[in-house]
C-alpha cells in the first residue's frame with residue numbers, strides 16, 4: 131500500500147482562546163463553518179483520499195453482497211391498536227424505510243397506511259415520530275430529512291387517507307400530545323430559530339415553546355401554550371394524561387433531571403396562551419417520567435432517592451413531597467428501565483439485570499408482581515399496550531436472535547404466545563455462541579462484556595476482534611441483532627465484544643455517575659481494559675483489534691487511541707464528539723454538560739482538556755504508531771455537528787501524517803444527505819457498513835472467507 135498523501139490543510143495559528151488564563155490554540159477553527167468554500171474543499175479532499183482506500187480491499191464486493199443478502203429479511207414492529215385497528219411497521223428487507231400498515235384484525239390482510247419510501251427518491255425522508263388521536267381518527271407524524279433532528283409535523287385522516295393541508299415547521303425534540311377531544315396536539319417549536327433549519331447548520335437551539343395546534347388550521351394560528359422565556363436552554367416535555375384531564379409538563383435543561391408541572395384539561399376547552407401551571411417538582415435533581423394516573427394520583431418512574439429507579443404516586447391535588455408514596459420500590463440490584471400501564475389496573479415493568487431484560491406484570495393499585503413473562507437472555511426492543519386495552523405485544527432480540535414478537539390478552543390468556551418469529555435466510559444461529567464475562571478494570575471494578583464468536587472459536591489470538599462501547603448518558607448497551615457484526619464473525623472468523631463500560635445505565639445512576647464529570651477517565655479505562663482482557667485471554671491481538679464507537683462512543687474511541695495507540699490495530703469513530711472545549715456551542719451540545727461539564731467552568735475546563743481528543747493527539751513514543759483510523763460523519767448531523775470530526779482529522783493528519791513510522795491510514799468519511807444515524811435509509815446503512823468492514827479488513831490484512 132503506497133503511503134497516503136494527506137491534503138495540505140491551512141492552519142490559522144492566530145486563533146488562540148483564553149480559558150481561565152490558559153491559552154489554547156484552535157488552528158482549524160475555520161472548519162467550524164460548514165458553508166465556507168474552504169470547508170467544502172476540505173471535505174471533498176478528505177473523501178477523495180478515503181474513497182480509493184475503501185475500494186482497495188479485494189473482497190469489498192463480497193462484503194457488500196453478503197451484507198445485502200443477510201439484510202434482506204423481513205423486519206416488523208409490534209402491532210399497536212388505534213381506533214380499533216392494528217397498525218404495525220414492516221420492512222420487507224431492503225426497503226429504505228419501513229412501511230406503516232393497518233389491518234382490521236391480527237389475522238386480516240394488512241393494507242399500506244403510510245409508505246415513507248414514496249416521500250423521496252433516495253429514501254432519505256423518514257418518519258421520526260408519530261401519534262394517533264385518542265379515537266384513532268387522525269394520525270400526526272413527524273418527517274425528518276437527511277437524518278436531521280429537525281422535523282415537520284403532518285396530519286392524515288386515518289379513515290379516508292386524506293392529508294390535512296397544514297405542515298408544522300421548526301419542530302425539534304418535540305412531543306406530539308393529543309388532547310382527548312381529538313381536536314389538536316401540543317408540540318415543541320423553536321419558532322425563534324434564525325437561518326437554516328435543515329440540519330446542516332450548527333447554530334445552538336434556544337427558546338423552545340410548547341405550542342397547541344388545532345388540526346385543519348394554519349400553523350400561524352397556533353398558540354404558545356407554555357414557554358419558559360427565562361430558561362432558553364429548556365426543552366419542554368409534555369404528555370396528556372391517560373384520562374385526558376391533565377397536561378403533564380416536564381422541562382429538561384440538559385440530559386438528566388427534569389421538573390414536573392401540570393395544568394388541567396377539559397375536552398373541548400379552548401387552549402389559551404400561557405396555561406396556568408402548578409409546579410409539583412421544583413428542583414432539577416432527578417428524573418421523573420409520567421407513567422399513568424388513577425384519578426388525581428399520577429405515577430412516575432424516578433431515580434429520586436433511588437439510583438435503580440422506582441415508581442412513585444403523587445396526588446396532583448395534594449402534591450407535597452411528604453405525601454408521595456412508593457408504588458414499586460427500588461430493586462436492590464436490578465434497574466427499572468421502563469413501565470407501561472395496561473389493561474385498566476395493571477402495569478408492565480421492564481428491568482435490566484446484568485444487562486439483560488426481565489419483563490413483569492404488576493398490579494397498578496398495590497405494585498405487587500402478578501406474572502413474569504419468560505424471556506431468553508437478551509433485550510426487549512419493542513412494546514405496545516395501553517391502559518384501555520388488555521392485549522399487549524413485546525419484541526425480543528439478542529445478538530443471535532433477529533426478533534420474536536410475543537402477545538398475550540391479559541383478560542383471556544395465561545401465557546404469552548409467539549405472534550411472529552423473524553428468520554434470516556442464510557443465517558444459522560446454532561453456529562455461534564454468546565457469552566457474558568466480567569473483567570476487572572483499572573480500579574478493580576467488575577465490568578460486564580458480551581463476547582460473540584463462532585462455536586469452534588480457538589482462543590489462540592488468531593481471531594480479529596471488534597470491540598464496541600459507548601459509556602455515557604445513562605444509556606445501556608444491550609444485546610441486539612446486527613448483520614454487520616455477523617458478517618465480521620462469520621467471514622473473518624471474528625470475535626465481537628461489547629463492553630458495558632461505566633457512564634451507561636446498565637447498573638442505574640451509580641453506573642452513570644461513575645462515568646460522568648471528573649469520573650470520565652473510568653469510561654476510557656474500562657474500554658482499554660476490555661481490550662487488554664481480549665488480548666490476554668487469547669481472543670485476539672492488539673494488531674488485530676478494532677475499537678469502535680459512535681457519538682459519545684466515538685469520543686471514547688478517539689480518547690482511547692490517543693491514550694493507548696499500541697492497544698489497537700484499527701479504530702472506527704462514528705459521529706464523535708471530539709472538541710470537548712467547544713461542544714456546548716453547537717446545536718444541542720449544551721444539553722451534554724450534564725455528563726461532560728463545560729469549559730466555561732475552570733475545574734471542568736481542566737478535566738476536559740485532559741482527555742479532549744482534539745487536544746491530545748501526539749506522536750507516540752518509540753516505534754508505536756496510531757492504529758488505522760476511520761472517522762465518520764455526515765453533512766446533516768445536527769446532533770453531533772461534523773466540525774468535531776473535521777477538526778480532529780486535520781489534527782491527526784498534521785501531527786502524524788508525515789511521520790515515517792505512521793504507516794496506518796488516518797482517514798475521514800463524510801457522507802451527504804445523512805445525519806447522526808436516526809432514519810438512515812437501508813441503502814446508506816449497507817454502504818456505510820461495507821466501507822467500515824472493508825476499511826478494517828484492508829487495514830488489518832484480513833481474509834474474507836466465503
Ligand SMILES: O=C(NCC(=O)N1CCC[C@H]1C(=O)O)OCc1ccccc1
Nearest residue numbers: 303365384385681682718721722769770
Ligand atoms: O442530545 C441528546 N442526547 C444526547 C446525545 O445525543 N449525545 C450525547 C453526546 C453525543 C450524543 C450521542 O451520544 O449520541 O438528545 C437531545 C435531546 C432532546 C430532547 C431532550 C434532551 C436531549
